[in-house]
Amino acid sequence: MTRSRRPRRKVVLWGLFGVLALAIIAIILVVILVIALLQPTPPRPGPAAPGQSSAQRPRTQPADCADVSVVVVPGSFESASDDDPYNPRANPNALLLRISRPLAQAFDNSRADVYTVPYAASFRNPTNLDDKTRDYNDSRAEGTARVRARITEVNQRCPLTGFVLLGFSQGAVIAGDVASSIGNDKGPVAADLVLGVGLIADGRRQPGEAIDVAPSPPGVGAEVSLGGLGTLVPGIAMTGSRPGAFGSLRSRTVSICAAGDLICDAPTILNPFDAVGKLLGAINNPIHALYGTTRYWQSDGASATRWLFGWSRSVVDRAPRPPHN
Numbered sequence: 001m002t003r004s005r006r007p008r009r010k011v012v013l014w015g016l017f018g019v020l021a022l023a024i025i026a027i028i029l030v031v032i033l034v035i036a037l038l039q040p041t042p043p044r045p046g047p048a049a050p051g052q053s054s055a056q057r058p059r060t061q062p063a064d065c066a067d068v069s070v071v072v073v074p075g076s077f078e079s080a081s082d083d084d085p086y087n088p089r090a091n092p093n094a095l096l097l098r099i100s101r102p103l104a105q106a107f108d109n110s111r112a113d114v115y116t117v118p119y120a121a122s123f124r125n126p127t128n129l130d131d132k133t134r135d136y137n138d139s140r141a142e143g144t145a146r147v148r149a150r151i152t153e154v155n156q157r158c159p160l161t162g163f164v165l166l167g168f169s170q171g172a173v174i175a176g177d178v179a180s181s182i183g184n185d186k187g188p189v190a191a192d193l194v195l196g197v198g199l200i201a202d203g204r205r206q207p208g209e210a211i212d213v214a215p216s217p218p219g220v221g222a223e224v225s226l227g228g229l230g231t232l233v234p235g236i237a238m239t240g241s242r243p244g245a246f247g248s249l250r251s252r253t254v255s256i257c258a259a260g261d262l263i264c265d266a267p268t269i270l271n272p273f274d275a276v277g278k279l280l281g282a283i284n285n286p287i288h289a290l291y292g293t294t295r296y297w298q299s300d301g302a303s304a305t306r307w308l309f310g311w312s313r314s315v316v317d318r319a320p321r322p323p324h325n
Contacts, residue, residue, distance in 0.1 A: 057159045060325040065158030066113035068195065068319045070312065071150055072100045073143060074116065075169030075201075076123045081142065083118035090121075095168050095200070098292050098305040103312055112316050115150060119143035121170060124235055135235030136170070143174040151178070152188045160322035162195040164315055166308065169263060169288070172202040173223070176242065176253075183247030196315040197246070197253040198308045200291050205264045209245040210253035213299060213307065217257055219265035226266070254311060256304045258297035261287040 078094035088094065096116070104114040120139040124132075134142075147165075154161055167175030179197040182189060199210070205221035219225070220241075227240030246253045257264035287296045291304035299307050 060323045061158050061160045063324040064110075065161055065322075065324065066110055067321055068107075068112045068162050068164060068316050069151075069154045069158075070100070070103060070112055070114045070164045070166065070316070071147060071175070072096050072114065072116040073119075073147060073165070073167040073171030073175045074121055075167075075171050076121055076139075078168075078171075079117070079119055079121035081118055081120050083116070085115045085118055088116045088118070090118075095292055095305060096166060096171070099166060099309045099312060102309055103316070106313055107316060113154075117143060117146050117150060117171075119146050119174075123170070137235050137237050140170060140174060143171065144177055147174055147178045148181075148188045155189045155193070160320075162193050162319050163189065164195050164312060165197045166312065167198075167202070168200045168291070169203070172199040172264075173204055173221075175199060176202050176204055176246075179249050179253060180242040180244060180246050183249030183253075184244040185247070191248045194249055194252065195319055196312070197249060198256075198312060199253070200256045200304050200308065201261055201264045201288060202255055202257070203263050204239065204242055205255055205257055206241050206245065209242070210250060210255040213254055213256045215259065215297065215299070216255075217259040217265040219257075219262075219267055221264050222262060222266045224266070225262075225268060254308075256291070256297065256308065258287050258291065258304070260296065263288050 074088070074091070074094045074096055078091040078096070079088065080090035083090040088097065088100075100114050100116055103112065106112075119142045120134045121143070122133045122135070122139045124135040151163060154163075165175045165179055167173070175197065176199050178188075179194065181187060182191050182194055185191065197210075199205075203221040203223045206224060207216065207218060207220070223238050224241045226238045229238045255264075259265055290296055294301065294303050297304050302310070
């Protein structure tokens, strides 16, 4: 009896070792997938006190204040920390230039001030020791801080100016995070001053948390899909969904995502084995880079950038015209 049991135990032990080895391999593959999925494109700042409520604001503001401040946050590799916010040159093919430039041309400076946030917009590959660029966490933290600083600066000088936030990819994560903070009364301004938030390929997207512009796929953002990994990948924190979503800004936030773009349309991953099978085949898909075309997303013949430009323009058109002194 004793001899017959020993071989069985060995078989069981080897089976357990085999399962453990497969799990480790699967986790390693997921780490590689995270890098591959997010590269084509930190601790969050502490809560700030919201801006003045409408009852506390002055009745007029300085004559050189624009009625609307449009804050644009480019995607990965589409900006630089020292870029010109009024004439961005870091990447002449940056997606949101298709919106910000015609928007600036459509309105006088007194009506809309279009400001493109300069930040690292980088994504370092932690598996490449020769890659000296700033990592995703650092880039995202800088972008978030600069968006908040810009909004605060404008609001302190122009307390009646409204805001429109636009973001793509890494920039959509940043703009969405700031909008979530504002919509949940954590500043840097009161929510009623935010007239609209437009996001393309938001890495923290959750269907139903904003106005999902059709056609809208059922998947979630990559950071939500892989949120269980947390800080497993150095420099690439997967922060999951946004606590409180967009709060009071839900009805003023629009989200565009093309089916198959795994930055915003990833499957919900419950274990590493599922992750490998579901994500492996989509690493090199071109969808994420083609929102300026109608190939993978279009609404009544309009590309994502054309649609968001039309939406942004209508938001500015309908914005209040505060009195000036």
